[in-house]
Amino acid sequence: MVSIDQHVGQPDPLGMREATGYMQIENYGIIGNMHTPDFDSPSVFCRLLDKDKGGHFSICQPRGVHSTTKQQYLPSNNILQTWYICEIGVVNLVDFFPRPKAIKQPMARDARRRPSGAKEDLKKWLVRRVECVRGSVDLDLELFPAFNYAQDPHETEVCQCGPDNSKAIVFRSKGLELQLDVTIDYDDQDGAACPVIKFERRKSEKGLSEGVISKFHLEEGQSVSFILRENPTGKDEILTQALIDNIQDETGSYWYNWISKCKYKGRYLEVVTRSLMVLKLLTYEPTGAIIAAPTFSLPEDFGGTRNWDYRYSWVRDSSFTLYILLRMGFTDEAEAYMNFISDRFRYSRTEDGALPIMFSIRGETKLDEIELTHLDGYRGSKPVRIGNGAASHLQLDIYGELMDAIYLYNKYGKPVSWDQWVAIREIVDYVCRVWKGPDMSIWEVRSKKQNFVYSKMLLWVAVDRALRLSEKRCFPCPHREQWMKTRDEIYEEVMEKGYNTELNCFIQSYESNDILDSAVLIESVTAPLVFFIAPNDPRFLSTVDQILKPPDKGGLTSAGLVFRYNHLRSEDGVGGREGSFSMCTFWLVEALTRAGSYDKNYLVKAINIFGNMLNFSNHLGIFSEEIARSGEQLGNTPQAFSHLALISAALNLDRTM
DSSP: OEEOSSOTTOSOTTHHHHHHSOOOGGGEEOOOOSSSSOTTSOOSOOTTTOTTTSOEEEEEOOTTOOOEEEEEEOTTSOOEEEEEEOSSEEEEEEEEOOOOSOOOOOOOOOTTSOOTTTTTTOOOEEEEEEEEEEEEEEEEEEEEOOHHHHTBOEEEEEOOOBTTBOEEEEEEESSOEEEEEEEEEOOTTTTOOOOOOOOEEEEOSSSSSEEEEEEEEEETTOEEEEEEEEOOOSSOOOOOHHHHHHHHHHHHHHHHHHHTTOOOOSTTHHHHHHHHHHHHHTEETTTTEEOSOSOBOOOSSTTOSOOOBOOSEEGGGHHHHHHHHHHHTOHHHHHHHHHHHHHHHHHSOOTTSOOOSEEOTTSOOOOOOEEOTTSOOGGGOOOOEESOGGGGOOOTTHHHHHHHHHHHHHHHSOOOOHHHHHHHHHHHHHHHHHTTSOBOTTTTOSSOOBOBHHHHHHHHHHHHHHHHHHHHHTOOOTTHHHHHHHHHHHHHHHHHHSEETTTTEEOSBSSSTTOOBGGGGGGTOTTTTOOSSOTTOHHHHHHHHHHHSOGGGTOSEETTEEOSBOTTTSOOSSOSOOOEEHHHHHHHHHHHHHHHTTOHHHHHHHHHHHHHHHTTSOTTSOOOSEEOTTSOEESSSSOHHHHHHHHHHHHHHHHHO
16 A cells, blocks of 8 residues: 555645544555565555554655645556645656566466466566656655564664665565665766765664665656565666666556456446456456455544454455456456356365355465554554454355356356366255355354345345256256255245335344345345346335435435444444445445336436445545545455445446436
């Protein structure tokens, strides 16, 4: 994650950090190359979770300098560009992880192993290039690493870099060594002196070890590149500005060529392509896994305890992800992700046939939840957690998302194999055995299990898609009659127990039959292709109408933003407040769009809510998990589910309008 020191256009570049020690969550962007570093590796810079001990790497103008900051991604790119603009000069700062224009690598088929020799030409570097494009500027650099979630001390060595040696700093901890290289570009023919970059070791006030600072001056046309990388073994590679220029050009070409494959050309092109670029950055290429978010423990309420680690791959995301990748034309990514999921449902099930709800990027299932008590948390939001205790939850809805993903991939991607079908039959037989039981469902409650309506609907999807797949492919289905009987029983039960005839809406659970839950919007939206109920069915429409009401009138919508449920009335075992859910708001847009095919009044509402929701992205087009009552972003960011739901809503709204 990369931050800027202010809101775009605001005059006080350090106001928020001066006041609280923290920047707002929406002031952060993301860069990456789908490899470096592993998403779940221990942090080195996490000032976002502890302003004093977390560690940071900042390049900005000195305090007290009045400037305007602008930030954007380069067009059709994931190279981040930040401008510092003041009366006497303008600075352009570019941040990226290198990505060669073309790399030959075998498709990751088994997520339990990394392809040998893969990405040998992929450089594990963080490149930060600063250039003065007008006038002259003074700049401050601060580099304070905090290894292993700010738990490991390190040694700091300042080296003498020059024309024949780009190595400037080495940081050595017990588990990792990092090296900072510096390259300078200037025209010695115009009489300007070469910029001087000198580093001074400085003890962090509350950190474990020393960092470095540097104050330097640039004239127009001069630039300096700072490259942070793992300390190279053997002979040191001397980095030059020409090499950095070439790497930046190749990285830009890679991203431009990748997004050019997008099939969508509709009216929401800009937000859709940015969301696709975000999703690509959340991909771990060696295995094909796609994570929920690259951050951990960003709170769902400032100062609250709802702080979770999202750096893992959820089975629940599979249907949404494959649907979007296939619709948008990214077949390689869809195949890699399907291979990852296929290995999971074939090899990772328990003895009784259950499938874990989430996996690490390497397919591991042991994700022990640990509290990092030495970190203060974002704006005092404790505890800071790594790992995820929900990994052991029983969440039966995942079988519906999984089976819908398989069905979609067989239809729009590649045919399902016999071995995959055998595993599918075993999964559906398991579903038929357990569907009547309670679970913890999509919201991963940490209280008692309940018969959640969302889970029942998705269990119906699991059996329905398996039956459709068997018919489409003429696969043997020894338990077809039992599957059909189960599918019908689930539907009948949901209509009988999952709908409150007094409130005229579908409910959260059989036990909580007076509590509304926005997850039931999935019953008619088109991604995944659930189609549990027709969009003109009175039961569906009355549920949508109820959700549209404000919370104080029994609904879930406030200022055009949708809450997942009323946390004051629903006992989820967590406590504390939360914001509105970005994903749920996009689900409402899609539900209204579907209903709008029959009643244009719903379509008008869909257009208005969608337009309103787009205002809650940050300046880079990034959506977090939630939106606070103050309008600030909350929760881990960027959130894959939010962007998947945005793309799906945009596609179907565009098609219906």
